[in-house]
Amino acid sequence: MDLLSATLRELRLESAGYRWLELGRAARVAFDRAGLRGVHHVARGHCELVQADGTVQPLTAGDLVIFPRGDAHLLRSPEAGTGPVVSSFDLAMRTPGNRLRAGGPGTEAVVVCGAFLVGEADHPAWRGLPRTIHLPGVDGRPPDWLATLLEALAAEVFDGGPGSDLVMARLSDALIVRALRHYGHTDDRPGWLSGLRDPYVAPALEAIHADPGRAWTVAGLASTAGLSRAAFAARFTRQVGEPVMRYVLTLRMQRAKALLRDGHTTVAAVAGRLGYRSDVAFAAAFKRETGSSPGAYRRS
The missing domain is CATH 2.60.120.10 (Jelly Rolls)
Structure with missing residues (x-):
């Protein structure tokens, strides 16, 4: 797809x-x-x-x-x-x-x-x-x-x-x-759709969305795109409108919210699927980004 x-x-x-x-x-x-x-x-x-x-x-x-x-x-x-x-x-x-x-x-x-x-x-x-x-x-x-x-x-x-x-x-x-x-x-304004049509940014977006829990780095995504680290970082920010690692983090949090709404997935399982070494590390990142703990978000 x-x-x-x-x-x-x-x-x-x-x-x-x-x-x-x-x-x-x-x-x-x-x-x-x-x-x-x-x-x-x-x-x-x-x-x-x-x-x-x-x-x-x-x-x-x-x-x-x-x-x-x-x-x-x-x-x-x-x-x-x-x-x-x-x-x-x-x-x-x-x-x-x-x-x-x-x-x-x-x-x-x-x-x-x-x-x-x-x-x-x-x-x-x-x-x-x-x-x-x-x-x-x-x-x-x-x-x-x-x-x-x-x-x-x-x-x-x-x-x-x-x-x-x-x-x-x-x-x-x-x-x-x-x-x-x-x-x-x-349209040539920066944004997600602009990134989709960019021949270097699009492969990186596809890789991130396919596996947001992978231990991504700017260098690794630059290799996927076929550019140097500096050139890729600048190009991603220019096309999409935000830095690549910020995009990765935001996508992880969005996936986490979707998984937390599923009552059958534990917080530890969500943490593992999104690349966090422990549920404590995941909970800290989630609260920092959303202002709520994973458990409180699920209850709400």
Whole structure:
């Protein structure tokens, strides 16, 4: 299995539903529910995306925006001003069905809005994703490689039937994976996806993920990558955004959390699988990184 597929399975992505949102005149809709990662596809018209730092980004038909970190944001109709803001969550809770509406008369934009959850939000691969992924449309339509998925999702949201929740969840999974894959091939910002496409960093990432408990060293991973120690260390940090041994430690702690949630695995067994010589050494490292002992984490 390729590393992207294997890692996405570890992350435990779960769709949390999609809605068809019509933005009328002066509409301002907030997306700030903790834990939910927003997905927005502009099916028709124009609107504006306002991020938490005040950045305003125009969106048009065909655009897709994903918020991997779950950052709060606002969708508004053009020139909406500073009118009242409605919570997307509250709007969905009080509106039966999948079709929502906000704002005054007319329809400035129609947006297919969804959200998903990440079971392992502290995973170093997920933390290495950008805060926002924007895939622009072409002539009012999504890119060809994405169009079929988005059209099927929009149709299910607008006029679905029995089993729609399951269909939308599967389409959402495919949509997010395709978007991440495309972004990783086209964007040059540092991050985990950038590391995946680097011919020297990718083999090291694959080795680390295959056996995070191995006694890795910078020199050993540099040998796997085919570079000198100094060149590899600098390249890994530049591409992934953090030093390689920090990445190894973070991945070990993520795997430890997953194993501790399994009531059948003892702390000593977790320590052994992750390369620690004793459960005492593992417990000290775990508490240093997470602020909790392994036993307290398991109980919580």
